[in-house]
Amino acid sequence: MRVLMIEDEPEMARVIAAKLGRSGFIADHMRTLGEARAALAAHRYSFALLDRRLPDGDGISLLAELRKSQPGVRVLVLTACDAVTDKIAALDSGADDYLTKPFGVDELLARLRVALRHAAAAGAGGAPPVYVNGELEVDLAARRVTVAGREVHLTPHEFKLLAFLVKHAGKVVTHRQLLREVWGPEYGDENHYVRVYMAQLRHKLERDPARPRHLLTEPGVGYRLLES
Numbered sequence: 372m373r374v375l376m377i378e379d380e381p382e383m384a385r386v387i388a389a390k391l392g393r394s395g396f397i398a399d400h401m402r403t404l405g406e407a408r409a410a411l412a413a414h415r416y417s418f419a420l421l422d423r424r425l426p427d428g429d430g431i432s433l434l435a436e437l438r439k440s441q442p443g444v445r446v447l448v449l450t451a452c453d454a455v456t457d458k459i460a461a462l463d464s465g466a467d468d469y470l471t472k473p474f475g476v477d478e479l480l481a482r483l484r485v486a487l488r489h490a491a492a493a494g495a496g497g498a499p500p501v502y503v504n505g506e507l508e509v510d511l512a513a514r515r516v517t518v519a520g521r522e523v524h525l526t527p528h529e530f531k532l533l534a535f536l537v538k539h540a541g542k543v544v545t546h547r548q549l550l551r552e553v554w555g556p557e558y559g560d561e562n563h564y565v566r567v568y569m570a571q572l573r574h575k576l577e578r579d580p581a582r583p584r585h586l587l588t589e590p591g592v593g594y595r596l597l598e599s
């Protein structure tokens with residue numbers, strides 16, 4: 372697995388590269404957008420770690436090129452501040468996920484492993500799988516949802532919302548992404564729709580809807596279906 376790491380802080384890059392190396396990844400370290408472009412032309416990458424604040428520009432300005440030149444690449448954006456707008460910008464620009472600095476390298480590896488599983492599942496193709504996460508089972512093809520073996524009836528909108536989260540399990544999806552997917556491309560700012568439907572889903576799927584274990588809120592950004 373080859374990882375493109377675009378990060379201008381030497382100490383951070385050294386620590387991440389060492390850990391990735393010990394975990395069986397090959398990490399190519401680039402310090403600028405310019406260096407990263409050269410690397411994209413020369414290699415195929417499975418993952419990219421993309422810092423936002425780089426000497427020659429904003430990391431997310433590279434996202435479109437990255438996607439075009441590296442089909443199937445999974446992109447994790449590293450943001451230096453905890454601002455919600457930064458996270459939304461990264462996800463809406465096509466990042467798969469983000470990590471807020473400072474983060475633990477173990478957390479980074481955990482996110483990489485989630486991405487790896489998704490890449491493997493997407494590559495396997497074939498019939499849509501039955502998604503299993505603890506007591507929750509979602510058969511996307513049959514549109515059947517069970518919790519601890521009991522079938523749960525969902526409305527069409529609830530099912531579409533859940534199906535989108537299942538397809539992006541482990542990753543944060545933004546309110547805007549959910550609205551467009553479930554309600555249609557003309558939607559984007561009706562966050563209250565998502566909140567209402569998410570509350571209904573939690574009542575149907577969570578043992579304790581007030582303390583959800585699967586359907587987590589990412590404050591101000593969106594939701595994440597937590598992988599168990």
Ligand code: CA
Pocket residue numbers: 378379380422423424425
């Ligand atoms: Ca930086």
